[in-house]
Amino acid sequence: MQKTIEWFYHENYSLVYKMTGSHKLSKENTLDAYSDSITAFVENIRTLKFRGDSKCSTYFIRIFNNKCVDILRKKTTNRINENTIFLDDMKTEPILTNINEDQEDFSGFLEQLSEVCREVLMDWSDGYSMDDIAERNGLKNAHTARSKRYNCFQQLMEMLQKQNIVKPNPNVITDGE
Amino acid sequence: MENSFDHIERYFNGTLSLDEVTAFEKRRLTDKDFDNEVNLYQQANKVVRAGARNRMKQKLDEIGKQQEAFTMVETFVKYRSIRKYWYAAASILVLIGLSYLGWNRMVPRNSVTTIAGLYDRYYENPGIDRVIVRSSEEGNIELNWNSALEKYSRQDYEGALTIFKSLLADTLFTYTSTAHFYAGVSFLNLNLPDSAITHFNRVSVSSSFAQDALWYTGLGYLKAGNTTKAAEIFEIIKQSEYNFKKKEVKEILKSISRLE
Numbered sequence: 001m002q003k004t005i006e007w008f009y010h011e012n013y014s015l016v017y018k019m020t021g022s023h024k025l026s027k028e029n030t031l032d033a034y035s036d037s038i039t040a041f042v043e044n045i046r047t048l049k050f051r052g053d054s055k056c057s058t059y060f061i062r063i064f065n066n067k068c069v070d071i072l073r074k075k076t077t078n079r080i081n082e083n084t085i086f087l088d089d090m091k092t093e094p095i096l097t098n099i100n101e102d103q104e105d106f107s108g109f110l111e112q113l114s115e116v117c118r119e120v121l122m123d124w125s126d127g128y129s130m131d132d133i134a135e136r137n138g139l140k141n142a143h144t145a146r147s148k149r150y151n152c153f154q155q156l157m158e159m160l161q162k163q164n165i166v167k168p169n170p171n172v173i174t175d176g177e
Numbered sequence: 178m179e180n181s182f183d184h185i186e187r188y189f190n191g192t193l194s195l196d197e198v199t200a201f202e203k204r205r206l207t208d209k210d211f212d213n214e215v216n217l218y219q220q221a222n223k224v225v226r227a228g229a230r231n232r233m234k235q236k237l238d239e240i241g242k243q244q245e246a247f248t249m250v251e252t253f254v255k256y257r258s259i260r261k262y263w264y265a266a267a268s269i270l271v272l273i274g275l276s277y278l279g280w281n282r283m284v285p286r287n288s289v290t291t292i293a294g295l296y297d298r299y300y301e302n303p304g305i306d307r308v309i310v311r312s313s314e315e316g317n318i319e320l321n322w323n324s325a326l327e328k329y330s331r332q333d334y335e336g337a338l339t340i341f342k343s344l345l346a347d348t349l350f351t352y353t354s355t356a357h358f359y360a361g362v363s364f365l366n367l368n369l370p371d372s373a374i375t376h377f378n379r380v381s382v383s384s385s386f387a388q389d390a391l392w393y394t395g396l397g398y399l400k401a402g403n404t405t406k407a408a409e410i411f412e413i414i415k416q417s418e419y420n421f422k423k424k425e426v427k428e429i430l431k432s433i434s435r436l437e
Contacts, residue, residue, distance in 0.1 A: 005233065009240050031245070035237035039230050110228040122229040125222075150182065156224060157217045 002126075009038060012057075015064060023068045033067035040067075046127070109159055117152035124149050181211070185218045295432050296399045299425055303362055303389065305330050308355060318350055326359070334363035354384035361393060370401040388414075392422045395429075404433050 013034075020030045041060050044050045050059055110118050116137055123133045130142035130149075139145045187193050188201050205212045305326045325340035341360040344350045361376035374397040380390035391414060398407035411433075414426045 002236070005237070006240060009237055010244065013244060027245070031241045032238070035234050035241055038237055039234045042233065043230060109224050118228065121225045122232050125225045125229040126233070153221060153225075154182075156221045157214075160217055160220050160224070161213075 005038065005042060009035075012060065015061065019064060019068050023072055025068060025071060029071050030068065033071055034064060037064040037067045109156060109163075112159060113152060113155060116148070117155065120145065120148050121152050121156070181214060182218070185215055188215075189218070189222070292399055292402055292404060292436060295429065295436065296396060299429055300365075300396055302366070303359075303393075305359075307385070308352075308359075318344065318347060322350075322352065322356075325356075329359055329363060332366070334366045338363045338367075353379075354381045354386055354390075358384075358386040358390055358393075361390065361397070365393065365397060365400060368400070370397040373397045374401075388420055388422070391420075395426075404436065408433050 016027070016030050016034050019025065019033070020027055023030070025033070037060065041050075041063050044059075044063075050056075054062075110121075113121070116139075119137050120133055120139075123136055128136065130145045133149070134140065134142050134145040137145070137148075139148060184193075184201070188198065193201060205215055308326060321340050321344055325337045325344065328334075328337035328340065338360055341356045341363070345353060345356050345360070350356070357376045357379040361373040361380075364370070364373035364376060374394055377390040377394040377397060380386050384390075391410060395407050395410035395414065398404075398410060408430060411426045411430050414420045414422055415430065417423075420426070
């Protein structure tokens with residue numbers, strides 16, 4: 001999986017030059033957009049958001065182009081904001097914007113787990129087989145990897161429960177509560 | 178708990194049967210703890226997924242940095258090799274240029290190292306085939322004329338000159354331009370260029386020997402070592418509308434400028 005993504009990265013690297021030229025972005029920004037695009041592309045394939053209506057390459061270029069446009073927009077907005085002082089900003093503390101659920105910062109929860117736990121869970125999420133997970137993380141065998149993954153996942157769920165961030169389902173029928 | 182976990186996982190993986198799915202969803206609506214567990218599973222999954230995405234992004238950024246470094250090195254190497262080739266090409270061009278200049282200086286085309294050499298290259302003894310040989314029955318002048326030409330053709334220039342002079346002194350002699358021309362050539366062959374030039378100057382401009390006389394005058398000055406006068410004469414030939422020695426004159430002028 002990782003090898004395939006690396007291959008894909010190198011194979012389409014020339015697009016970085018094209019986008020840098022066409023959007024007049026810095027190389028650094030384009031590279032950032034490029035790795036973001038590959039991550040999003042892989043994610044969309046995994047979650048079946050990519051239905052195969054267009055060619056893979058076309059689909060990827062569209063994602064990459066959109067990412068570059070996003071950066072451009074952000075830059076333009078920053079430039080406007082740099083020169084503008086809003087009254088609200090002067091009166092109050094900066095208000096946290098509503099973060100999209102997909103973009104929530106969950107890194108804190110994972111950081112609380114051990115390194116092996118983190119890696120096992122992320123490997124599983126990336127679609128590695130239990131044998132591969134065992135090999136990658138120095139575990140005895142697939143069975144150990146499966147147990148490890150279960151325990152780590154339970155730890156994470158407990159953490160989330162303690163933090164009480166899971167919203168209750170409003171459709172659940174309760175006994176008069 | 179493990180069974181329940183496995184059940185939830187199978188639900189999200191889509192490996193439950195239709196009946197099991199219906200039962201699962203029904204249970205979610207009635208069992209608050211179970212629903213909470215399902216929500217926790219979903220949330221935990223999101224956390225892991227986000228972590229995996231971040232990990233992938235970091236790895237890709239690292240690859241990007243490596244690729245950038247590689248590209249920079251590659252560009253540098255390419256630039257260096259191109260520059261190396263440019264230097265080689267420039268060196269070859271400079272060498273060719275210098276060799277050409279050196280060769281031209283050392284071995285110039287049609288190179289003649291001395292004035293005498295230049296004279297020898299271009300001097301040709303004119304024949305007598307253009308001269309009308311008169312019948313000996315016509316008189317004394319014709320006899321002498323024929324005798325002078327005969328001596329000239331036998332390269333007895335002194336003998337020929339004696340007769341040419343006596344003929345030129347005779348007022349009845351009519352081929353004066355021709356006699357002056359051959360007398361001049363005879364003087365050239367006797368290494369007396371100044372006398373030769375005097376005779377060539379006396380050849381009439383309307384004579385058929387006028388062009389030849391001018392050419393040999395130039396050669397006469399060359400033999401006398403007077404390249405300036407020789408060049409002046411050759412320049413006149415070069416500027417003239419038509420002259421049978423125009424091509425030679427261009428070459429000889431170049432050679433004279435090199436000798437100077």
